[in-house]
Amino acid sequence: MEELLIKILDGGILSEAEAYGLYDVPSHELREAAAEVTAKFCPPVFDSCSIVNARSGKCSENCKWCAQSAHYHTGCEEYPMIGHEECMQAARLNHECGVKRFSLVASGKAVKGDALKTITGMLRDIHEQVGISTCASLGLIGREEMQQLYDSGVRRYHCNLETAPSHFATLCTTHSIEDKLRTIGYAHELDMEVCSGGIIGMGESKMQRIEFALTLRRARPCSIPINLLSPIPGTPLEGTAPLSDDDILDTIAIFRLVHPRTQLRFAGGRKRLSRDTQLEAMRIGINGGIVGDLLTTIGSTVDEDRRLANDAGYSF
Numbered sequence: 001m002e003e004l005l006i007k008i009l010d011g012g013i014l015s016e017a018e019a020y021g022l023y024d025v026p027s028h029e030l031r032e033a034a035a036e037v038t039a040k041f042c043p044p045v046f047d048s049c050s051i052v053n054a055r056s057g058k059c060s061e062n063c064k065w066c067a068q069s070a071h072y073h074t075g076c077e078e079y080p081m082i083g084h085e086e087c088m089q090a091a092r093l094n095h096e097c098g099v100k101r102f103s104l105v106a107s108g109k110a111v112k113g114d115a116l117k118t119i120t121g122m123l124r125d126i127h128e129q130v131g132i133s134t135c136a137s138l139g140l141i142g143r144e145e146m147q148q149l150y151d152s153g154v155r156r157y158h159c160n161l162e163t164a165p166s167h168f169a170t171l172c173t174t175h176s177i178e179d180k181l182r183t184i185g186y187a188h189e190l191d192m193e194v195c196s197g198g199i200i201g202m203g204e205s206k207m208q209r210i211e212f213a214l215t216l217r218r219a220r221p222c223s224i225p226i227n228l229l230s231p232i233p234g235t236p237l238e239g240t241a242p243l244s245d246d247d248i249l250d251t252i253a254i255f256r257l258v259h260p261r262t263q264l265r266f267a268g269g270r271k272r273l274s275r276d277t278q279l280e281a282m283r284i285g286i287n288g289g290i291v292g293d294l295l296t297t298i299g300s301t302v303d304e305d306r307r308l309a310n311d312a313g314y315s316f
Contacts, residue, residue, distance in 0.1 A: 104135075116145055133156070159194070
């Protein structure tokens with residue numbers, strides 16, 4: 001670990017073999033190395049973003065973790081599109097609270113046609129009238145749709161890879177990681193930033209979490225959201241046992257060592273972690289978060305996250 005840490009601190013990147021070798025590193029050494037990397041490469045500023053579910057439910061995809069899939073009966077709220085004024089009000093509120101970025105997320109394999117026109121109109125108005133940076137997560141859209149987002153002022157696209165390629169097909173069969181990488185490629189062609197991460201605790205092994213971290217290099221993300229599975233009643237993963245805090249912290253440390261300069265973002269599921277565990281996660285790698293309520297689970301309030309970030313040594 002000492003040799004690998006020197007390599008990273010000197011600006012190097014771990015090879016795949018070196019990354020897989022992290023599997024055998026004791027937790028304490030792993031986390032202390034990640035803390036050093038975080039301290040060197042990550043400015044003490046907590047990057048915040050907020051998301052709004054622009055379209056909910058009735059998704060054609062069969063992702064086993066998702067409450068919004070039409071394949072499962074979860075009681076998820078369903079609506080075709082959020083109202084324009086409701087969306088603008090949410091953007092204004094987040095901007096006033098000091099949140100740095102606002103994202104519209106929509107269910108479905110891809111948002112196209114009139115639905116995309118409605119969403120890009122809202123994003124354009126948010127960009128021009130509110131002034132908060134905008135992001136979008138609209139599924140597996142094509143280059144033409146990505147261009148429309150760019151023209152509306154969006155400069156960051158979100159598309160999670162979700163998990164390791166060797167595990168993905170056991171969780172979803174209606175699309176692939178390669179489909180996701182294709183959409184991410186369209187964003188890069190337009191020089192847009194990419195936010196891409198996923199969910200841990202979906203039955204994958206520790207080695208597959210390292211595989212996942214390495215695969216994310218192909219997406220070249222500036223931000224990696226790390227979600228903890230929240231087992232949703234009615235989904236095939238409803239009975240999945242939660243990861244231990246040690247597994248979660250080790251995973252965050254590994255992601256920091258594989259992605260020394262990339263933002264690691266707290267996302268869904270973290271409410272079950274103790275405050276001490278969250279502070280440790282921020283010491284060893286987490287330097288951003290999705291704040292406020294999430295898509296189908298409850299997140300944290302902006303004030304709670306501001307206090308947490310300040311206590312961890314970050315400005316908000």
